[in-house]
Amino acid sequence: MRLRNIPGAREEMLVNPFIVQEPARLRGRWHEEFGNDRPIRIEIGMGKGQFLLTLAQRNPGINYIGIEKYSSVLLRALTKQEELKLPNLRLIRYDAETIDEVFGDGEVDRIYLNFSDPWPKDRHAKRRLTSDRFLARYAKILAAAGCVEFKTDNVDLFDFSLEEAAANGWTLSYVTRDLHSEPEAETNVTTEYEDRFSAKGNPICKMIITRDQPREQ
Numbered sequence: 001m002r003l004r005n006i007p008g009a010r011e012e013m014l015v016n017p018f019i020v021q022e023p024a025r026l027r028g029r030w031h032e033e034f035g036n037d038r039p040i041r042i043e044i045g046m047g048k049g050q051f052l053l054t055l056a057q058r059n060p061g062i063n064y065i066g067i068e069k070y071s072s073v074l075l076r077a078l079t080k081q082e083e084l085k086l087p088n089l090r091l092i093r094y095d096a097e098t099i100d101e102v103f104g105d106g107e108v109d110r111i112y113l114n115f116s117d118p119w120p121k122d123r124h125a126k127r128r129l130t131s132d133r134f135l136a137r138y139a140k141i142l143a144a145a146g147c148v149e150f151k152t153d154n155v156d157l158f159d160f161s162l163e164e165a166a167a168n169g170w171t172l173s174y175v176t177r178d179l180h181s182e183p184e185a186e187t188n189v190t191t192e193y194e195d196r197f198s199a200k201g202n203p204i205c206k207m208i209i210t211r212d213q214p215r216e217q
Helices: 009-015 030-034 050-058 071-084 096-101 122-127 132-141 155-167 192-199
Strands: 040-044 063-068 089-093 108-114 142-152 170-176 205-211
Touching: 030 040, 030 063, 040 050, 050 063, 050 071, 050 089, 050 108, 063 071, 071 089, 096 132, 108 132, 132 142, 132 155, 142 155, 155 170, 155 205
Parallel strands: 040 063, 040 108, 063 089, 108 142
Antiparallel strands: 142 205, 170 205
8 A cells, every 4th residue: 555644745745846846837848847858758656766766867868757646655756866866857746637738749758657556446447547538648748659658467457458558549569468577577677566566476567559540630
């Protein structure tokens, strides 16, 4: 269970310089925030930040934005960023429900979804981050050659995600049901949840999807 009630976490989000306030004001202008024209990649539901902080350290020529709606969880990532002070990383406390109000058309190079809430009940399917309505939002903000990378240990959610992607005009460019046994495991950057689930013997599923239709103007 994620920690959501650390005293003072929400207040810290409002004053810390590493947290972008009112991110919608930067819609279509995120390159101004970073001061360069490098690719922008985002992680939705970044948790404590292990995955994105590692990527930002390894790839200084790429801009990263971590998005997390729970202040107490984001605070853990913020603590690490305060130590590292990575210039190519920004953090946002935000709910991805309206992600297309924060990023402009074609502004994002890549979207990472890691171990998202499976919302197992059928009536909650629309809340899954790989549901058709979220895929429609991703299609708007992704660059023409952009992609979505999704990892999970939940087989039912993975099957659902594959079906939703295929049904909504996306191309499955990479699919595996046991990532850690693949050659790609050598370069795979893990999350906190991934380490935990993998240690229990749970196979990690991954898909990479791209749009196979031209962006609507």
